[in-house]
Amino acid sequence: MANEGQARALNDKEHNKFVRFLRRNGRNVIKNVALAEVSFRTGCRVGSLAMLELDDVLESDKTTLKEVIVLKRSIVKNEKTTRLFLTHPKARKALSDYISIRPKLKRVNTLFMTQKGTSYSPHSLSAAFCALYKRAGMVGYSHHSNRRGFASSVMRQPRSNIVMLKTLLNHSNINTTALYVENDDETLASIVKNVGVS
Numbered sequence: 001m002a003n004e005g006q007a008r009a010l011n012d013k014e015h016n017k018f019v020r021f022l023r024r025n026g027r028n029v030i031k032n033v034a035l036a037e038v039s040f041r042t043g044c045r046v047g048s049l050a051m052l053e054l055d056d057v058l059e060s061d062k063t064t065l066k067e068v069i070v071l072k073r074s075i076v077k078n079e080k081t082t083r084l085f086l087t088h089p090k091a092r093k094a095l096s097d098y099i100s101i102r103p104k105l106k107r108v109n110t111l112f113m114t115q116k117g118t119s120y121s122p123h124s125l126s127a128a129f130c131a132l133y134k135r136a137g138m139v140g141y142s143h144h145s146n147r148r149g150f151a152s153s154v155m156r157q158p159r160s161n162i163v164m165l166k167t168l169l170n171h172s173n174i175n176t177t178a179l180y181v182e183n184d185d186e187t188l189a190s191i192v193k194n195v196g197v198s
Helices: 012-024 029-042 046-051 089-101 122-135 143-155 162-169 174-178 185-193
Strands: 068-071 082-085
Touching (some): 012 122, 012 143, 029 046, 029 089, 029 122, 029 143, 122 143, 143 162, 162 174
Antiparallel strands (some): 068 082
């Protein structure tokens, strides 16, 4: 269960429901889907996502998406350099679709732009996520729901462990990482069912 006072973690079904809603509703559909997919599939903090620049995600040919993005210290919490793994096919497809229609404004270097053609601040991007969840009728969710959902999804992978998750989330303390792991009943029941089975 999510800790009291924290955003609810998205599971895969909820994320897919959210993306389906975004595809059918409102303006900026392609951008909103890209934000949702990149956030949920990479675990990127909203502050880093807001300040990520177009050149950060593109190879030198300016068209190919990188698979491993080195986040600059200036856009990372505690100014600790980290890597973002942009390898999930849905995140790559959604981001490619967005970049193909992204306005080319010389005055704006950030990857994601507001409807007015300006850069997001971490606060304004956080507010945008909250507004989208509210419109989708998903109460208790925020930008942090994507990061928490990412953490839980990582821990369900057969070869993953909490040390790997700590690296992916760029945490300084593994106790912080442990707070992100959702122990839902379905996962716990499956683990117990398979104890001793070989």
